[in-house]
Amino acid sequence: MKLWYSPRTRSFTALWMLEETGLPYTLERVDIRAAEHPNAALLAVNPMGKVPALEDGDARFGDNGAILLYLADKAAGKALAPAASDPARGRYLQWMLFPAGVIEPAMMERMHKAPVNTQQAGWGDMDRAQKALASAMTPGQWLLGAGFTAADLYIASSLSFGMQFGLIDKLPAFEEFTGRARAREAFVRASAIEAKEGA
Numbered sequence: 001m002k003l004w005y006s007p008r009t010r011s012f013t014a015l016w017m018l019e020e021t022g023l024p025y026t027l028e029r030v031d032i033r034a035a036e037h038p039n040a041a042l043l044a045v046n047p048m049g050k051v052p053a054l055e056d057g058d059a060r061f062g063d064n065g066a067i068l069l070y071l072a073d074k075a076a077g078k079a080l081a082p083a084a085s086d087p088a089r090g091r092y093l094q095w096m097l098f099p100a101g102v103i104e105p106a107m108m109e110r111m112h113k114a115p116v117n118t119q120q121a122g123w124g125d126m127d128r129a130q131k132a133l134a135s136a137m138t139p140g141q142w143l144l145g146a147g148f149t150a151a152d153l154y155i156a157s158s159l160s161f162g163m164q165f166g167l168i169d170k171l172p173a174f175e176e177f178t179g180r181a182r183a184r185e186a187f188v189r190a191s192a193i194e195a196k197e198g199a
């Protein structure tokens, strides 16, 4: 597999996920500040011209949500996703769609100080999103119980990003959850790669 990647961007989430899977991959560096960005080669993989994007043989696509879902299913032995027949699969999918569908738009709303009506906006608002997430967290547990899944990774990555930039409140539940996720070996390995690539 090849990950189209740029250091210090959202592509870290996909990099962390690849480390969780243990599957072989290479990095294709993208300079998102280059005049020719996005170039034709990246657009052929991700029509949005954004990172991250993934190539796996004939599979070519972008967006963290899609990449994490794909990799969790591909690395079936790693139990990073509940099986299709498991009732937990529904809530897993809800949390997998939550960063892009709820957290990201709510962060933009906060950043631009442009509140919308929570009943009209599909993402509700940040207060509502934070309450929903915090209510799903139990210290020492992952979102679906004892097993860490791709949803924990994606939510932890998204919360860490938002808290770092002051767009998400540093609730004790979020600090505890992200702290545990960031202590994982795969996160530490991905951080070392990120530090080397970003140097």
Ligand SMILES: N[C@@H](CCC(=O)N[C@@H](CS)C(=O)NCC(=O)O)C(=O)O
Pocket (backbone or CB within 6 Å): 008, 009, 010, 011, 032, 038, 049, 050, 051, 052, 062, 063, 064, 065, 100
């Ligand atoms: N929803 C996308 C967002 C990806 C995204 O916005 N990536 C930024 C870097 S953090 C990017 O590629 N920016 C350069 C550009 O938009 O051309 C995902 O999570 O994969």
